[in-house]
Amino acid sequence: MQETVSDLKILSIDVGGSHIKATILNSSGELQMDYKRVPTPEPADPENVIDTIKSLVDGFPEYDKISVGFPGYVKEGTIITAPNLGTDVWKNVNLAKKLQDELGKPVRVVNDADMQGLGVVSGTGFEIVITLGTGFGTALLQDGYLLPHLELAHHPIAKKDSYDDYIGEKAFEKVGKEKWNKRMQKVLKILKTVFNYDYLYIGGGNSKNLNFHLDSNIKLVSNKDGIKGGARLWLKKETNPMMTAVNSFENKIPAIQKD
Numbered sequence: 001m002q003e004t005v006s007d008l009k010i011l012s013i014d015v016g017g018s019h020i021k022a023t024i025l026n027s028s029g030e031l032q033m034d035y036k037r038v039p040t041p042e043p044a045d046p047e048n049v050i051d052t053i054k055s056l057v058d059g060f061p062e063y064d065k066i067s068v069g070f071p072g073y074v075k076e077g078t079i080i081t082a083p084n085l086g087t088d089v090w091k092n093v094n095l096a097k098k099l100q101d102e103l104g105k106p107v108r109v110v111n112d113a114d115m116q117g118l119g120v121v122s123g124t125g126f127e128i129v130i131t132l133g134t135g136f137g138t139a140l141l142q143d144g145y146l147l148p149h150l151e152l153a154h155h156p157i158a159k160k161d162s163y164d165d166y167i168g169e170k171a172f173e174k175v176g177k178e179k180w181n182k183r184m185q186k187v188l189k190i191l192k193t194v195f196n197y198d199y200l201y202i203g204g205g206n207s208k209n210l211n212f213h214l215d216s217n218i219k220l221v222s223n224k225d226g227i228k229g230g231a232r233l234w235l236k237k238e239t240n241p242m243m244t245a246v247n248s249f250e251n252k253i254p255a256i257q258k259d
Helices: 046-057 095-103 112-120 163-167 169-175 177-195 205-209 223-234 246-250
Strands: 009-015 019-026 036-039 065-070 073-075 078-081 107-111 126-132 136-142 156-158 199-203 218-220
Touching: 009 046, 009 112, 009 223, 019 046, 019 223, 036 046, 046 095, 065 095, 065 112, 065 223, 073 107, 078 095, 095 107, 107 112, 107 223, 112 126, 112 136, 112 199, 112 223, 126 177, 126 205, 136 163, 156 163, 163 169, 163 177, 169 177, 169 205, 177 199, 177 205, 199 223
Parallel strands: 009 065, 065 107, 126 199, 199 218
Antiparallel strands: 009 019, 019 036, 073 078, 126 136
C-alpha cells in the first residue's frame, strides 16, 4: 500500500540545552501520544545526545519520518554552530545522517526555534517566535513561511554581552528574576522597534518567569505547541512547490495553519 501524507506518523524531537523532548505526530501536527522529556546529557556531545534520543524513543509507537529541532545553526541537516551544547564538538556533524543511521528512518533537522515557529504561528503577516531557555532562540516568518534563520542570540546588546549573555539561563540565575524581567522589557522594546512585527510568540522554559504586562499582539506558547512544527517538515513538494531541497526547509516551509 502506497504511503500518503495523511498516513504519516512523525517522530518529532526537540533538543534543548536542559531537556530533550519527543512525541509522535500525525501529518496535521496532532499529538499521537503523551509528550516525553529527559534531561540533556552532560557533556552534550553528539554521541551522548544521540544515545539519549535512542533511549528516550525506545518503546515509542511506530513512525515513518523524523523531525528534529536543534539549538544552533543547521544547514542541510549538518550542524554549523551549537553555542549552548558546544560548537567545538558539534561543528560539521551531519546529525540528520547519524540519526537516520541509528533509527532507520528519514530525518530532517532544523533550528529549534524555527521548528517551534512552524508549530505555533497563525500564518498571517510578519510573525516572530522567541524562546527563552538555556539561550535565546528566534524564528522569523512571513505569512507562515520561514525567513532565513538569524542567530540573533549572538548579536551584541549591552557592552560585550550578546542576547544569550544578557537574558539566557545563566543571566537569569546570576541577576535574579526582577532584574531579568527588566532586561526582558528592554529586549521586547528593541524587537518591536527593529522588526515592527504583527505578532510575537514567546516560548521556552523561562517564559513562565515573565511578570509584566504583555502587549495584545504577544502570546506565550508551550514547548508542546512548538514541537508540533515537526509535522510541517514533511509536507510533500506538490503541497508546497517551493520546497526544492533539504536546506530550503530552513526558509521556505509553511507553518501549520490555525483554524
